[in-house]
Amino acid sequence: MAAMAASSVVASIASASSLLHPHQSFTSRVDAPSTGLSSMRCFRTDQLHHLTASIGTQLHRPCSSGRQVQCTYSDYSNSPDYRSSPIDVVAEVKSQKILVLGGNGFVGTAICKLAVAQGISVVSLSRSGRPSILESWVDQVTWISGDVFLTEWDSLLDGVQAVISTLGLIGPNDQMERINADANIIAVNAAKNAGVPKFIYISVHDYNLPEFALNNGYFAGKRKAEAEILSAFPSTGTILRPGFIYGKRRFNGVDIPLDIVGEPLEKVLAATASLTRPLQNLPASDLLFAPPTSVDEVALAAVRALNDDEYFGIFTIEQIKDMAKV
Known part of the structure; x- marks a missing residue:
């Protein structure tokens, strides 16, 4: 009897195994x-x-x-x-591929560095090409020395999903008009014609200045570039308007620590915001009360706009800081 019971158990196990594995093996x-x-x-x-x-x-x-x-x-x-x-x-x-105009500048290098850290393929176009920064991420960027006005855009924009422009200049009025307006407008139209999906532009806060004060090569040039972006990329163009940007700014091979001014000033303005708020509607009041923005916040906001389709249009200082926190 014991032998018959053992045989029955073995048979049951074999039957269950055949149900679970109807084929002897699979690959x-x-x-x-x-x-x-x-x-x-x-x-x-x-x-x-x-x-x-x-x-x-x-x-x-x-x-x-x-x-x-x-x-x-x-x-x-x-x-x-x-x-x-x-x-x-x-x-x-x-991977995603972007073109950064002015990528070896103060804001441009911060954007390139952050984009590389996120696995984005980065090409930079600037007059001086590769920056003199001895950091490993620099080797992962394609640095192109060239002039926006003389660039072969078709080959430069091949495979590019977004253009981020940091082009801007403070100087003689005609030069500011040429760089702040004309150079960016050329880039916008080239990107549109090449079918690039997005265009992101680092502009500037208007500091609550009266209209006549904005009628110069710097501010007027920036606004012309903004208008072109909003027309060419109505739902995928992003315009960031930071105020004073602080951080480590390299000039002639020397790092200028703008953060030792900008960071404390930002904290003071945040602590006294309730007291200064009634004055912020006065003309040009933002020359004193607009909070500075760190270069890292600007870079984070730019890359956020790059990765998230919900961010398009014009963004103020406060909105840039919120984008950087997301």
């Missing part, structure tokens, strides 16, 4: 290209994450504009002499 290798994964296939990043979570994967993601992701997984078998037979799947995952 994840697929030979028919029409029904399975081929050796070369493009994936979205979230698809790769799902693949790795379900079967176990080793990823190698070198940093480049067209990043190559390699994953390895093994056949499965429930046979006693199970042996691994790896299959390599190589997928091309293209």
Whole structure:
């Protein structure tokens, strides 16, 4: 009887096993290209994450504009002499590519550095090309020395998803008009004609100045560029209007610590805001009461606008600071 009972148990186990595993073994290798994964296939990043979570994967993601992701997984078998037979799947995952105008300047370098840290492929166009900064991220930017007015835009904008312009100048009135207005307008039209989806512009706060005070090459030039952006990119153009920007500003190879002025001033203005608020509607009052903005906040806001389609239009100092916190 005991032998018969043991035999019955063994038979039951075998039957259950056959139900759970109707085939003796299976493999994840697929030979028919029409029904399975081929050796070369493009994936979205979230698809790769799902693949790795379900079967176990080793990823190698070198940093480049067209990043190559390699994953390895093994056949499965429930046979006693199970042996691994790896299959390599190589997928091309293209990173976002942007063009930064004036990328080696004070604000431009902060934007380039942050974008590189987020895995974005960055090309910079400026008159002097590569900056004299001895940091590793600099090697990951494509630095182009050139003039906006003489640039071959078709090749420069090839594959670019967004242009971020930091172009601006304080100087003689005609030069300010040429750079603040004309140079940016040329870039806007080139980006539009090339089908670039987004344009982001670092402009300037108007400091509550009367209209006649804004009628000069600096402010008027900036406003002309803004108008062109809003016309060419009505739902994907972003204009940031910071006030005084502070941080470590490099000039002739020397870092000028603007933060030792801007940071304390920002804290003082924040602490006295309730007292100064009644005065902020007076003409030109923002020359005293507009809070400074750190260069990192401006960079964060620019990259936020780059990555989030909800951010378009004109953004004030307070809105820039809010964007940087998100």
